[in-house]
Amino acid sequence: MHTSLPGMALEHAILVSLEERSGSGYELARRFGKSIGFFWAASHQQIYRTLKRMVELGWISCDHVAQESRPDKKVYRVNADGRAELARWLAEPVEPGAIRNDLAVKIRGASAGDVGGVLDEIARHRRRHAERIEVYRAIERRDFGEPDRLTGRHLHQYLVLRGGIRVEQAFVDWCDEVLAAMRSDHDSRTTESDQR
Amino acid sequence: MHTSLPGMALEHAILVSLEERSGSGYELARRFGKSIGFFWAASHQQIYRTLKRMVELGWISCDHVAQESRPDKKVYRVNADGRAELARWLAEPVEPGAIRNDLAVKIRGASAGDVGGVLDEIARHRRRHAERIEVYRAIERRDFGEPDRLTGRHLHQYLVLRGGIRVEQAFVDWCDEVLAAMRSDHDSRTTESDQR
DNA sequence: AACATCATGTAAGATGTTACATGATTAT
DNA sequence: ATAATCATGTAACATCTTACATGATGTT
Numbered sequence: 001m002h003t004s005l006p007g008m009a010l011e012h013a014i015l016v017s018l019e020e021r022s023g024s025g026y027e028l029a030r031r032f033g034k035s036i037g038f039f040w041a042a043s044h045q046q047i048y049r050t051l052k053r054m055v056e057l058g059w060i061s062c063d064h065v066a067q068e069s070r071p072d073k074k075v076y077r078v079n080a081d082g083r084a085e086l087a088r089w090l091a092e093p094v095e096p097g098a099i100r101n102d103l104a105v106k107i108r109g110a111s112a113g114d115v116g117g118v119l120d121e122i123a124r125h126r127r128r129h130a131e132r133i134e135v136y137r138a139i140e141r142r143d144f145g146e147p148d149r150l151t152g153r154h155l156h157q158y159l160v161l162r163g164g165i166r167v168e169q170a171f172v173d174w175c176d177e178v179l180a181a182m183r184s185d186h187d188s189r190t191t192e193s194d195q196r
Numbered sequence: 197m198h199t200s201l202p203g204m205a206l207e208h209a210i211l212v213s214l215e216e217r218s219g220s221g222y223e224l225a226r227r228f229g230k231s232i233g234f235f236w237a238a239s240h241q242q243i244y245r246t247l248k249r250m251v252e253l254g255w256i257s258c259d260h261v262a263q264e265s266r267p268d269k270k271v272y273r274v275n276a277d278g279r280a281e282l283a284r285w286l287a288e289p290v291e292p293g294a295i296r297n298d299l300a301v302k303i304r305g306a307s308a309g310d311v312g313g314v315l316d317e318i319a320r321h322r323r324r325h326a327e328r329i330e331v332y333r334a335i336e337r338r339d340f341g342e343p344d345r346l347t348g349r350h351l352h353q354y355l356v357l358r359g360g361i362r363v364e365q366a367f368v369d370w371c372d373e374v375l376a377a378m379r380s381d382h383d384s385r386t387t388e389s390d391q392r
Numbered sequence: 393a394a395c396a397t398c399a400t401g402t403a404a405g406a407t408g409t410t411a412c413a414t415g416a417t418t419a420t
Numbered sequence: 421a422t423a424a425t426c427a428t429g430t431a432a433c434a435t436c437t438t439a440c441a442t443g444a445t446g447t448t
Contacts, residue, residue, distance in 0.1 A: 091309060094298045106285075189348075
């Protein structure tokens with residue numbers, strides 16, 4: 001008998017996605033390229049491997065679907081054990097995940113290299129985060145026109161999107177603060193040292 | 197000859213930390229339990245393994261230091277190749293890291309389980325994030341009394357801390373938004389279904 | 393002819409987690 | 421006595437990344 005180990009996480013993201021709609025590994029990989037993938041990253045190799053394991057665990061079942069003018073596919077769906085596992089995990093306390101912020105390490109180390117280069121990198125990250133906000137805003141407009149009327153599943157999807165917007169906005173604001181402070185510091189230092 | 201592979205990351209966090217101050221694996225592990233560790237998580241096992249590799253790569257050197265009434269230690273310091281590698285990486289474009297937000301997955305899947313349990317979990321996360329802000333604020337008060345006067349290294353350390361505060365605040369605000377919206381949705385549903 | 397999409401995987405290597413292991417000193 | 425701090429590691433396992441691999445159909 002398989003016991004569910006703590007720390008499993010992609011499994012649960014897949015369970016959530018398959019609960020919303022059954023699909024093939026390929027379809028899941030596409031969802032993880034957007035939608036749920038904005039909040040839990042996973043490559044297709046990870047997904048195929050994990051689906052295999054989840055079938056062994058008895059959490060999901062697989063139907064072979066033949067298609068015309070397209071390769072056959074395996075459509076996965078959540079079964080009773082999978083739903084039970086998901087329900088168990090949902091209320092189980094999980095600590096906020098480990099933080100890995102490359103940009104923070106670069107800013108902290110900036111003095112050890114070319115500060116101008118780090119400033120460019122910060123500006124680039126600012127653009128990336130602003131782009132993500134654009135994407136989220138577009139989804140917000142398209143799928144959640146009247147947020148006040150949302151209930152259940154739709155409300156939850158909307159709230160997750162709101163989290164993405166909030167966190168990305170925090171990054172953008174942070175980049176702006178850092179750019180302003182580091183540029184004025186950098187400028188005052190370079191003008192000083194250039195006056196010889 | 198070793199080439200520096202992309203994607204290496206703990207190495208660079210260690211280089212930044214050792215540039216600020218040379219130290220032993222044990223001391224580094226402690227720094228990764230706070231300070232730089234707030235922005236790049238690493239366990240002592242990872243650190244010892246990585247230090248070994250970095251010596252092989254020629255990025256750092258190691259001095260054996262005998263101590264009285266304490267075990268001997270190995271003090272690592274960055275050498276020329278390490279400084280060059282750090283400078284190279286600092287300006288190299290790195291994409292914002294993969295996002296892994298357990299809580300977002302839980303919120304999105306809440307309908308598949310006990311919504312009340314998920315609400316408790318969100319409240320718990322809110323407390324964790326608020327606690328982190330407290331820690332950051334205490335460091336801010338203790339180490340960065342007059343932020344406007346900061347320059348160079350100190351300014352950079354301060355700005356990284358500001359990022360931590362901003363991101364954690366975004367999480368707290370998000371949790372509040374989610375709790376308010378989900379509670380009112382959950383309440384209206386349970387009162388309806390209880391009236392039979 | 394070349395490329396994109398649909399669809400599934402394997403294999404090797406890097407990285408991260410968990411448990412185990414040792415041994416001295418210092419504080420309760 | 422017991423636990424905490426200082427100090428360093430090994431071993432096994434789980435997970436993630438990168439590259440490789442196949443093959444059909446549809447598009448430029």
